[in-house]
Amino acid sequence: MKVRARSGDSFWYYSQLFRIPLNLITDSNPDLNPARLQIGQEIEIPGFISRSYTIRENDTFWKLSATGNMSVDALLLLNQNVNPNQLKAGENILLPVRVTSPIVNGKREYNYQVLQADINKLKEIYPFLNINLIGKSVFGLPIQQIRLGNGQKKVQMNASFHANEWITTSILMSYLNTFLLSLTNSTLIRGLSTLPLYNSVDLTIIPMVNPDGVNLVLNGPPEEMRESVMKINKGSTDYTGWKGNIRGIDLNKQFPAKWEIEKERxxxxxxxxxxxxxxxPLTEPEAIEMANLARMIDFDRMLAFHTQGKEFYWGYEGLEPSESERIANEFARVSGYKSVRYIDSHAGYRDWFIQEFRRPGFTIELGEGTNPLPLSQFDQIYEEVLGIFLAALYM
Ligand SMILES: [Zn+2]
Structure with a gap:
């Protein structure tokens, strides 16, 4: 929600007025100098939207504030051109509305367009989110980074490396939305206060590494690529088994970590x-961009969300640091998922991440069954893995 600064206003005052943590307001207005707010300057208040309201007979700001659980000054701030002593029935004013329910509905076919619409809505309500383009897919869809937090500990989480594992995107976006709601409403998640987490981490979320693949599974091929895609799919129009990118290359087998073994076998x-x-290795833009991102941002840890198996992997060739085991134990404790140190697999993003940076890297295999997992598993997966999302931030 946007407001215009008046004489004497400050970020601190807005923080009191709207009961929003001060640093979320500061982070929502990165180009403004909090010590020198200019009168009339536009300021973003995260966690709120404004709604139009038509004045009725006998309405006053004082009555509206009492019924809407907001301060009179919040109404004055939003309606600086309105004389509160001369309200006219039929006149439109703006009411500040605290956002207390999620924007993201993860329980639906979560394709690239749904993701994009959700990112736009979240950015509008939570302007302290930084949305960056890390690159584009083969077909030219943006691969986006959502970045938030005020701290030092750099955590990366990614989803949908594999096309028919797109439920990982809707789960991860739902966690993000839960986290945002808890930040602006100062509510706890599983007994945890989240503002200290925000202040200690620098969280990167890549919600959809393989947007072409996800859209192929959910919507079928784009016209321009119908022929080539059908050829790779051996003439079938059933794409539910598709894991690779739209050129038929498995993005999680593209990384230079004993790649030759996978190539051979x-x-x-x-x-x-x-x-x-x-x-x-690294022929595909999606894989190259994910490698570049890791080289550019010195992540302290990385979580890759896949399906399925209700387990997670945390070792690679003995190159993982000792810290990995400590985190893995906590992941197992909070989720009930099985902690697996080594699996016979190479050339994955996690394998390469551990080999290259010697930092903790995890593959989390959500849910159980045959990919693509049905949306009927959404609630259960959400509850089981929420603890891992949080532990990745607090550990
Ligand atoms: Zn996978």
Missing amino acids: KEPKAPAPRDYPGDT
């Missing part, structure tokens, strides 16, 4: 719906 020797590691 994986069955497909040409582009395929799943498991083809490419002709060489």
Whole structure:
């Protein structure tokens, strides 16, 4: 919600007026100098939207403030051109409305367009989110980074490396929304106050690494690529088994961590719906961009969300630091998921991340069954893994 500064206003005052943590207001207005607010300057108040209201007979700001549980001065601030002593029935004013319910509805077919619409809405309500483009997919869809937090500990979480595992995106976006609601409303999640987490982490979320693949599984191929995609799919129009990007390359088999082993032993020797590691490592834009991101931001830890198996992997070739085990134990404790140190797999983003940076990296296998997991599992997965989302921030 946007307001205009008046004489004597300050971020601190807005923080009191709207009961929003001060640093969320500061972070929502990165270009303003809090010590020198100019009269008339536009200021973002996170966690609120404004709603139009038509004055009725006998309405006063004092009555409206009492019924709407808001201070009179909040109404005065939003309606600086209105004379509160001469309200006229039929006149429109603005009411500040605290946002207390989620924008993200993860329990639906969560394709790229749904994600994009949710990111736009979240950015509007929570302007302290930074939305960056890390690159584009083969088909030219943006691969976005959502970045938030005021702290030192750099945490990356990503979802939908694999096309038919798109439920990971809707789960991760739902966690983000829960976290945001708890920040602006000062409510606890599982007994945890989240503002200290916000102040200690620098969280990067890549909600959809493989947007072309997700859209292929959910919507079918784009017209321009129908022929090439159908050829890779051996003539079938059923894309539910598709894991790779839209060129039929498995993005989680693209990284230079014993890539040759996967190249040798994986069955497909040409582009395929799943498991083809490419002709060489890092040929695909989505994989290259994820590697560049990790090289650019020195992440302290990384979580990759996949489906399925109700377990998570945390070791790679003995290169993982000792800290990984400590975090893994906590993940197991809060989720009930099985902690697995080593699996016989290479060339994944996590494998490469651990090998390259010697930092804790985790693959979390959400839910149980055959991919794509049905949305009927959403609530259960959400509850089981919420603790891992939080532990990744507080550990
Ligand atoms: Zn996967």
